[in-house]
Each structure stands twice: as C-alpha cells, then as structure tokens.
Amino acid sequence: MAQIIETSSQSFASVDVDLVTVDIIENALRNARYEMDAVLFRTAMSPGIREQHDEFPLIADHKGRMVVGQFGSFIGGFLDNYQGTVEEGDIFLTSDPYSCDGAISHANDWLVLMPIYLEGRIVGWAAMFGHMTDVGGKVPGSLPTDAESIFEEGVVIPPTKIYRRGVLNHEMLELILNQVRMKQWNRSDLNAIVAACRTAGRRVVELCGRFGTDVYISTLEQLLERNYRAMEQLILQTVSEERISFTDYLDDDGLGNGPYRIHCTMWREGNKVHLDFEGTDPQSEGPINFFLNVNMFKMFFGIYMIMVFDPQILWNDGFYPLVEVHIPERSLLRPAYPAALSCRTHGLGRIFDILGGLLGQRQPEFLCAAGFSSSPHLMYSGTDQAGEWFQLYQIGFGGIPGRPFGDGPDGHSLWPSFTNVPNEFLEAYFPLVIERYETVADSGGPGFFRGGNGIDIAYRFLEPGTISIHDDRWLTYPWGVNGGLPGARSTKYVIRTNGDTEVLPSKCDHVKVEVGDILHYVTWGGGGWGDPLDRAAELVALEVKRGLVTHEGAKRYGVVLDDHGAVVEPATESLRDEIRQQRGDLAVFDYGAPLDELKRRSMEETGLMAPRDPVFGAR
Structure with missing residues (x-):
C-alpha cells in the first residue's frame, strides 16, 4: 500500500455548504474535466487521441473517489498496489493492468495519476489515461490478435514516478520510449496527459482558494452523498430481489477458438444490487481476456442505469457501496497474470450488451x-x-x-x-x-x-x-x-x-x-x-429515400412502396397482417438463430470457418 507523505497533519473540517455553492463548485469541476480534454486534444499528436478522443480523465477527492470524469476512479487500485511514497510534485505513470487491478485493461493505455497538494495536504487527485498508438511488441499497433501472454504485447510499465517531486525522470522516460515504434507520438501524448492533469490540479487549488478548503472538501462529500441517494432510489425501483440472468458471447479469440460465454446474474438484497459473473467461461489462451476492474464495472452499471432510467443524474463514485460485484478468478473477465489482453476491447463492448440484456428484463419497456x-x-x-x-x-x-x-x-x-x-x-x-x-x-x-x-x-x-x-x-x-x-x-x-x-x-x-x-x-x-410493424410506414418510406433502408428492406417493416418511394397503403396493410399471422408471439430477445445453427451455417453465410469449441485447462 502506498505511503502518503503530508507535511500538515491538520484534518479537514466538515462544514455546511449552501446549495448555490455546491452547484458552482460542481459545475466548475465539470468545466475543469472538459478543460483537461481540451488541453490534451490541442497538444497530443496521435490521431487516436487527438482526433478520436480515446482518453478518459477524472478529478477525484482527497480519498481518491471520482467526482467528475469517465470510467470510474483509478486511484484506489493504484494506492492499494503501489509500494512506495506519494509526495508533493510526484506524477505517476503505469500501463500494467495487473498492477492496478485492471483500472487500465491493456498495455496500450498509459495511465497518469497526480496528487493535488495544497498547504502540505492532499486535497484531490487528477488522473487520465490515453491509448498509445504503439507500445512495441510483435506487431505495429501492439495489439497482436494471436498473443498468448502479455509479454508479446509491448512494453508494460509498472507504477513509476515519472516525475519525482516535480523533476522529470529523463532516463526512465527514454528507456520506455526506446521500446516503441512511434517515439514522438508517445512522448507528445504523454506530455499532453501530464499537462491535462496539471490543469485540473490548478483548478482544484483555485476552488480551494476561492471558497476555502473545508468548504471544497465538504462540497465533494455532499456531491457523493447526493449520488448515493439518487442511485439508491433507482436500484430500489428498478432491480428486483428475483435473480435475473443474461448470457452473450464473444465470437472467437483470434486463435480460431470460440465462442466464449459471458454470463451475469443480477439481484437486489435490501438497497444493494449484486452482479455475479459466475458461469462466465475461463480465461482464453488468446488475447480477448478483459481484466474487468470492479470499480470500472460499477461505473458502467451506474452510467447505464442513469442513461436509461434518469438521464438527469450526474454520476460519480458515491453510489459504489450500493453495488456488489463478483468476478470469478481465472475467468475471461479476471484472467491470471500473464494472460494476453490486447484484444480486450471486444469483451469491454460486450459488457454493455450484457447490461442491456439485464437491466429491463423486469420492465421490458426499458430494455x-x-x-x-x-x-x-x-x-x-x-x-x-x-x-x-x-x-x-x-x-x-x-x-x-x-x-x-x-x-x-x-x-x-x-x-x-x-x-x-x-x-x-x-x-x-x-x-x-x-x-x-x-x-x-x-x-x-x-x-x-x-x-x-x-x-x-x-x-x-x-x-x-x-x-x-x-x-x-x-x-x-x-x-x-x-x-x-x-x-x-x-x-x-x-x-x-x-x-x-x-x-x-x-x-x-x-x-x-x-x-x-x-x-x-x-x-x-x-x-x-x-x-417493426408498428413503425410508421411514412417514416420507413422517408428512410428509404435517405438510403438508410432499401425498398426490399422496407418489407421487413411490412411496408410496400411503389417505384417512386410512396407507401402503397392497401398492400402495406395486407403484408403486415400476413406477417403477424405467420410469426406468432413476439420474442423478448431475438438472437437471429441458435448458436449451433450459426456455427453450422458459418462458411455459407460469412465465408469464414466456424471457430472451434474452446478447450479449457489449467494454465
């Protein structure tokens, strides 16, 4: 566990903060979070960060809990695993998923963490990670699709003080950059991330100076507590005590094996939601393993809940105590070192489909x-x-x-x-x-x-x-x-x-x-x-005109169009009646076909051989 060095032993006082001040500080922090993005985009060089914005910032309180940002807090996993000191002026860099409990999930993500000091005490944290175009390894881009260990995927940086008390560790940086193909891009992107974190640090210090440190810290507590209360009500209203499960699949592992099963069960006990991935397949020999950080998944769950049920809620880490997550060890979502991770984006994406299949089964209108x-x-x-x-x-x-x-x-x-x-x-x-x-x-x-x-x-x-x-x-x-x-x-x-x-x-x-x-x-x-038979026929006709749906595709909505794209109403009514009579009851989930049938038809439909069934053994 990290040893935090502070020259002041004075504790923060809890004070009452009026709602106007809370609103001002909250919006100032949100602006600071977007300012981090702006600094990064203007100074990074790689198109992945500069143009596509493959980066994730956050500003956290003095305990490391995210107040604004994306992906949830990285601070807790870092502090639990780092075996050194944290001092004023230090800035940390890591790209090792196994050293931060999956806060980053593959070696291409370079994570920078910076404590924010004021008058000898930590008043907050700034952090950001970005995807580096290349970190060395066996293929350009450092995302080998056939890797069987993380050692094939490029340089892996353990938690390192890239700045020690404000001084750049030049030798360490040059050693890291010597392993990559695009040195100038990596150097520029890293400098941009550091600059973004320093920008956030300045804004936090300014807020403490404007309102007082105790008011600032107490405001963050209030924001976290507010999020807790809001999510508690959402969970009580939308998550049943009945256990609900959902399963989806990753198609293959890059080595010709698959599909791989991801299974999750959800239920509520009291005011807490439980999400259990027991039943997920063991880790893959290939690189599709996704080291799923528990706090990251809590954030995914919270974002999905909020966006579906109440988009007005602003999320932060305050609701984390309401979510319990179990991920089996040595599974696809918690592989053992040194399992390959370079294709983990597919598992990351499928997690959102899993959440979509879980949240709403009790209320299908929210699926x-x-x-x-x-x-x-x-x-x-x-x-x-x-x-x-x-x-x-x-x-x-x-x-x-x-x-x-x-x-x-x-x-x-x-x-x-x-x-x-x-x-x-x-x-x-x-x-x-x-x-x-x-x-x-x-x-x-x-x-x-x-x-x-x-x-x-x-x-x-x-x-x-x-x-x-x-x-x-x-x-x-x-x-x-x-x-x-x-x-x-x-x-x-x-x-x-x-x-x-x-x-x-x-x-x-x-x-x-x-x-x-x-x-x-x-x-x-x-x-x-x-x-689809309830979709307005005129809207389908408009989408045909716009090239989003074809004339033939309109018939899947039961819509018949003439040669000029106008709806033929009698034929449309007749076709819709015919489809209703033939299809039977509507399915809650339509997967297209059972998995075995998809594999049997694979070559005919896709031009690719069906993947082999995975064989799991001890590694």
Whole structure:
C-alpha cells in the first residue's frame, strides 16, 4: 500500500455548504474535466487521441473517489498496489493492468495519476489515461490478435514516478520510449496527459482558494452523498430481489477458438444490487481476456442505469457501496497474470450488451437491444517511397442499438466523447484514399425504433504495407428486443488489384496489402427495439429515400412502396397482417438463430470457418 507523505497533519473540517455553492463548485469541476480534454486534444499528436478522443480523465477527492470524469476512479487500485511514497510534485505513470487491478485493461493505455497538494495536504487527485498508438511488441499497433501472454504485447510499465517531486525522470522516460515504434507520438501524448492533469490540479487549488478548503472538501462529500441517494432510489425501483440472468458471447479469440460465454446474474438484497459473473467461461489462451476492474464495472452499471432510467443524474463514485460485484478468478473477465489482453476491447463492448440484456428484463419497456458489441480497430503500417515509417491506428464504429426512447444512431460510438477521424485527416497524413464512407442500408435491426446502421469504409492503399484488424459480431448477431429484429453482422474483405476478393477474419495480423488494393471495413448494425410493424410506414418510406433502408428492406417493416418511394397503403396493410399471422408471439430477445445453427451455417453465410469449441485447462 502506498505511503502518503503530508507535511500538515491538520484534518479537514466538515462544514455546511449552501446549495448555490455546491452547484458552482460542481459545475466548475465539470468545466475543469472538459478543460483537461481540451488541453490534451490541442497538444497530443496521435490521431487516436487527438482526433478520436480515446482518453478518459477524472478529478477525484482527497480519498481518491471520482467526482467528475469517465470510467470510474483509478486511484484506489493504484494506492492499494503501489509500494512506495506519494509526495508533493510526484506524477505517476503505469500501463500494467495487473498492477492496478485492471483500472487500465491493456498495455496500450498509459495511465497518469497526480496528487493535488495544497498547504502540505492532499486535497484531490487528477488522473487520465490515453491509448498509445504503439507500445512495441510483435506487431505495429501492439495489439497482436494471436498473443498468448502479455509479454508479446509491448512494453508494460509498472507504477513509476515519472516525475519525482516535480523533476522529470529523463532516463526512465527514454528507456520506455526506446521500446516503441512511434517515439514522438508517445512522448507528445504523454506530455499532453501530464499537462491535462496539471490543469485540473490548478483548478482544484483555485476552488480551494476561492471558497476555502473545508468548504471544497465538504462540497465533494455532499456531491457523493447526493449520488448515493439518487442511485439508491433507482436500484430500489428498478432491480428486483428475483435473480435475473443474461448470457452473450464473444465470437472467437483470434486463435480460431470460440465462442466464449459471458454470463451475469443480477439481484437486489435490501438497497444493494449484486452482479455475479459466475458461469462466465475461463480465461482464453488468446488475447480477448478483459481484466474487468470492479470499480470500472460499477461505473458502467451506474452510467447505464442513469442513461436509461434518469438521464438527469450526474454520476460519480458515491453510489459504489450500493453495488456488489463478483468476478470469478481465472475467468475471461479476471484472467491470471500473464494472460494476453490486447484484444480486450471486444469483451469491454460486450459488457454493455450484457447490461442491456439485464437491466429491463423486469420492465421490458426499458430494455435496450445489442449494439455496442465491440470496438473495431484498423492498423495500417509500412515504409513509404521516401523511406519514412507510417502507422495508422483507427477506431471504427457500428450501429447503436434501438432504445426505449428512439432509434440508434448510425455508425456511432457509445462513448459520448469518441468521434470519427475525418477522412481529410486520414488522406493528408497517411498513404491512402477513402473511396467510400457510408452507412450500410438495412444493417440496423428493424423495430418500432430502428437499430443504427453499420458503416462501410473503403480504404484504397497507396503504399505497400501490412494491416491488422480487430472486430467481433461476425458470427453472432446484435440481438433485438421486444419484437425488434437483430442487426446485421460485421464483415471485412479486400478487393485486390487483379479483381480477387479475399474475406478476412475479424481478428488478424500481418495481412499484406499492395498499391491499389481496397479494404472494405464493414461494421455491424444495432438490434431493433419493439415491433417493426408498428413503425410508421411514412417514416420507413422517408428512410428509404435517405438510403438508410432499401425498398426490399422496407418489407421487413411490412411496408410496400411503389417505384417512386410512396407507401402503397392497401398492400402495406395486407403484408403486415400476413406477417403477424405467420410469426406468432413476439420474442423478448431475438438472437437471429441458435448458436449451433450459426456455427453450422458459418462458411455459407460469412465465408469464414466456424471457430472451434474452446478447450479449457489449467494454465
């Protein structure tokens, strides 16, 4: 456990704070959190952080509890595992998931933590992690799809004082950067993260100076307590004492094995919700293991509850005592060191589908369909004609699920801060041309609220190189709910210059591409919500006009259109009556087909061999 050094032994006094002051401090902290983002985006160099915003900041109280931010607090796991001192001016860096209880979940995430001191006492913490484009290892991008241990995935940094009492540890930094392919990007991104944390530190000190340290600390206690009370009511109103379970699958592990089962059971005891992952498959030999930090999952649960049931609540760590989480050791979600973690994004995404399947079973009108499902990645690297190394890391997006309150957006991230890399940026800085960037009509699952469409990005390569691909939902469907139909699956294929088409696995490395080859990176659609036959026919016709649904696809909603795209009302009524008579009762969950059938039809439908059943043994 860390030893915190403070030159003042004076304790903080608890004082009453009026609501206006609470509101001012809360909004000032929220602004400081967004200022952290702004500082980072203006000074980072890698497109993953600068353009796509693959980073997560937080500001915590003096005990390390997050007050504003994303992903929940990283501080507790760090303090429990760090065996050294914490002093004024120290800034810590780590990329080792096993040293911080999974607060970060793979080696590409560099986590910076900074204590905020005022007059000899810690008054708060600032922290942020960002995904580095490269941290060394066996493949460019450092996300090998065939890794069997973390040692293959690049440099892994234990908790380290990168600044000691305000002085940069140059030798340590140079040692770390010597392991990576894009040194200048890593250096700039790290400096940007440090600058963002220092910005937060200044804002906290300013608030303490303006209102008084005791008022500031007491306000944070009030904010945490307020969140506790709000979440307590949500849990009592929406979570049953009856045990409810849900199961979903990761399609494969990159080594040809799968699918892998993730299972969660939820129930309430008193005012506490219990989430138990017993029944989840053991850890994979491949890199799809997701070291799920308990506090991170509590935050996921809280965010999902709030966004579905009461979006006005502002979340923080205050509700954590109300959530009990059990994750079996040596399972897919709590692997044992040194299990590989480089493809953990698929498990991370599937956790949100699991939550969607759990939260609302008691009240189906609050169910969300499947849609986040994965986090598609593309890496493209090589040496151009000028002899310069280039390396692209890009996150793609699929369809957001249909929800109780509306359609899922097309080709969008579930993370509110993530954005697409502009095509102009890609073409300006990398040897490629974007030939196509469009939604895939009919890929969103039909429903009263339509699932978001996936997207098809066509990359034409201008230099020879290699690509790596990370994705999932190529075998299983993003399921629909309450009568909604599943979304379409993902697919990836290369059209070679000789006209041949090569279907690629959803997880692959070392795929050689030549000048003129075109990669089609097609993501999955979101599942639909509610009976598609209840969707307004005129709205379906409008979406056909906009290219989101095809004429043929409109018939899945029971809508018949003429050659000009107008609704043919008698034919529509007749078709809807016919579909209702043939389909029977609506299913709460529509998975498309049983898993065994999906595997049997895999080659015919996807062009890929079905994965082998995993064999689990002692490691």
